[in-house]
Amino acid sequence: MEEGKSHDPKDVTKKGKSKMQLKRNIGYIDGVSFIIGTIVGAGIFVSPTGVLKHSLLNVGIALTIWTASGLVSLMGSLCYAELGTALPFSGGEYSHIKRGLGSLPAFVFIWTSTVTKPASNAARALLFAEYATQPFYGICPAPEVVKKCLALAVLWSLGILNGRSVKMAAWVQTVFTLLKMMALSVIAVGGIVLLVGGRRESLARFEDAFSSEIPSASQVAEAFFQGLYAYGGWWSLNYMAEEMKNPSRNIPLTVMTAVPAVIVFYLLVNISYLTVLTPKEIVSSVAVAVTWADRVIPSVAWIIPLSVAVSIFGALNSSMFTLGRLSYAGSQSGHLPVLMSMLNVHSCTPAPAMIFSTTIASIFIIPSDLIMLTNYFGFLPGL
Template sequence: MQKENMRKEERGQVESENENEISKVELQRTIGYFQGVSFIVGTIVGAGIFVSPTGVLKYSLLNVGIALIIWTACGIVSLMGALCYAELGTALPLSGGEYSHIKRALGSPLAFIFLWTAVFNKPASNAARALLFAEYATQPFYGECPAPELLKKCLALAVLWFLGILNGRSVKMAAWVQTVFTILKMMALSVIAIGGTVLLIRGRKENLARFENAFSSEIPNAVEVAEAFFQGLYAYGGWWSLNYLAEELKNPSRNIPWTVMTAVPSVTVFYLLVNISYLTVLTPKEIVSSVAVAVTWANRVIPSVAWMIPLSVAVSIFGALNSSMFTLGRLSYAGSQSGHLPSIISMINIQYCTPAPAMIFSTVIASIFIIPSDLIALTNYFGFSVWLMIGLTCASLIVLRYREPDLHRPYKVFLPVAFAMVAISLFLVLAPVVWSPKVQYIYASLFMLGGLLLYLPFVHFKIRFGFMDNITCYLQLLLEVSPANYKSD
């Protein structure tokens, strides 16, 4: 009798363990240090450094020395911001990036405004990247003639859905694609950097003169320096992407700080070397007037394989789009977990352990922006909102330091760095509004605040519609998804 009871207990324990394994539905920690570096670098390095790094030089009044200093300063500011995010990511390793940190420190309404703005702004940015990829991918087949708009839109939609499905089916495959395309784009940048360095070492007089007299041109005023600074920081955009992956990163306490300290300085060094290479081959006036600087550089230095540069631009855009799609899916997933989006979006595919509904949701919205692509132009006026949210996130770090001093922080940034980032963000939010006020900025601000019209009834007062439960149930069965950490009875 005792033996039978013992066997039953053993069988019960085994069955219980098996049920726990089967019913454990959550995001998996599958992204390592190298993949994390690939995501940051791949997000930052897009088409800009290949196509038109002219803004910094233009607003520096063709002063080579000032332009290179601004590129360096922008890299330092980006690293400061990334280190602030590293503290938040190690202390609160959750999906959602800024959204999760703002919600914890500053409250649900501000987090909802961020989500509401991002759900409009970020898919539009992805749509713009997809259209730019289609432009570079189709143009070689049409020579001097422009490619048909319908073809570009169809290709852009195909790329969006390919990456959306890829990210919805396999995190490992998405990370592999990101790593491969990051390596390819950095190889292309290396060709430009090394080529320019070799030419500089050989030392033609006209090439060396640009650097010997680096500060001989007119010195820009404060407003022009600020404009150049804006252009440089735009080129570094994406340094904040790692925090969206925190819930899927192996050993986040160690990997988040080390990944940030590797990726951002590496991009800064590459940006400086590439700009020096451009200036070695081309004059500042030629750079500013060129439509695609890297193509002009290649036609001068390696004309026989100049076709590699347009291909490299397409590869670079594809990699940046992949990482942006990945992070946007995690933002939607985190917002749904907090009740700020429909509950189906927070569910995870049982077979692949990916936030498939969130990926579908973000891909559908990006697709809508591609069809009437004029909508993308509207998001240009939301640029200030990016730095507003960065400032709020760094302010969240300061608030949590004082409000939750006992919160476990595996990495702590030097607190004055956070205060400096808040001040820089405030300047970058107010500067465009003060220097070139436009009515569109008012519309963008009203749109952001308009999110509260949805927050009050559906989040604060928790109004629900009965038919939504039926739709959620149907989509669960269709997509084979369930809530995270679902436990079967």
């Protein structure tokens, strides 16, 4: 049976051609790139302080919570992998809610997501513009109009790319995921080298990892919440399950590769930060990775801000890809205008859905700033 085409006699037109539908173009490597690219954003580079702060600077408890949060996320992703294998449809939670709870909850979910998820993409685009433009202005803040123009340019470039070719979007995702993992590898390996080198104060920090004040149950819960938030995005593969090659094999295999890899990298990067910086320095730092680079590799510290921009770009591409599939699934069920269920005749991509979600995100960018958008999509449910 040829993948990507319908073989139901009802789907065959009078001319004998199969009905247009999404094709299975996403393989194992692409799936791993999308999951890692969605989970790993700017947070691990800029401000991985929430867990440590709510753990009362207790290094042992903080690392334990990072591990436990990753394992809980892995269990959730395996549950989603089972759903995606049994029901390989586009739309992720929307498709599962519609099948399990009915049309009304699914309708509420799709319309909430139609507003909040583009706001999240708008914030990512503005954050990318912030890091991409700042090196050209030194200590002076970059003009708002420059940042907004760049954010709109990046948003529409990715929107057009995702609307024209699934393979090209997947290739871009793979490249940028590799780049961000290389940057994390620099931090992780640098910390391991310093730790093995026997820095006395660093070794003492890990030998007495649990010697600091023990947080209360509510503080542990808050730290755990921060850890789970850092792993957000493990569910992204189910939004594109309809386009996965051999979903019964690749979906579980992809999850079992991507999420454990993120857990390992998160732990190694946090250990590296704690090797170079004290817990108080980490909590008080505006951009932990930049502070780390200034201490360890000051001659090439510019790599870290560049890595943050690369990481945000990859996360934005992945988020836009999945959002297009969500709008496409909602339109197919009649919960969004039927136009968004149409596909590009040349590449079988949901181009109208991509244009719609990109337009909504652009509307958020023009009158808003980064802080306003962060407060907006962080407050509303459904993100």
